Amino acid sequence: MQWFGKKSAQRALDEKRPDGKDRLPPGQYLTKKWPVLSYERTPQQLPPDWKLKVTGKVEHPLELTWEEFLALPRTTFTADIHCVTTWSRYDNTWEGVHIREILRRAKPLPSAKFVTAHSWTGYTTNLPLADLDDDDVMIALKH
Numbered sequence: 001m002q003w004f005g006k007k008s009a010q011r012a013l014d015e016k017r018p019d020g021k022d023r024l025p026p027g028q029y030l031t032k033k034w035p036v037l038s039y040e041r042t043p044q045q046l047p048p049d050w051k052l053k054v055t056g057k058v059e060h061p062l063e064l065t066w067e068e069f070l071a072l073p074r075t076t077f078t079a080d081i082h083c084v085t086t087w088s089r090y091d092n093t094w095e096g097v098h099i100r101e102i103l104r105r106a107k108p109l110p111s112a113k114f115v116t117a118h119s120w121t122g123y124t125t126n127l128p129l130a131d132l133d134d135d136d137v138m139i140a141l142k143h
Contacts, residue, residue, distance in 0.1 A: 025088065033089075035087055050065070052069050058112065060105060060107050076093060115127055
């Protein structure tokens with residue numbers, strides 16, 4: 001909070017969300033910077049063979065090239081981000097392809113419960129399919 005000065009920090013602490021809860025969670029500090037913390041290095045360009053693949057328990061497996069992916073409808077939204085490393089940044093505008101657009105095309109089967117995401121470097125993570133069904137879940141292209 002020292003980056004904003006005492007009065008700005010206090011205003012950030014006093015600010016409320018529409019539901020009445022504090023906008024800045026306990027233990028977080030507000031920053032205007034964008035700290036980059038990543039498991040992997042950030043690529044400067046995509047590999048020439050980049051593909052978005054959706055396979056497994058879906059009616060229609062997908063394989064999109066970068067150009068095909070970029071041709072999908074785009075969406076934008078603005079949201080606060082609260083990192084587990086204790087920084088928060090307000091009013092971040094994101095642009096990208098909504099996950100619902102991809103799922104609509106692939107049509108997950110009722111038995112599908114989880115998604116595993118694979119990066120081009122081999123890193124993987126998984127999450128419940130239900131967590132992707134939200135208005136602000138996208139593959140971000142711009143911030």
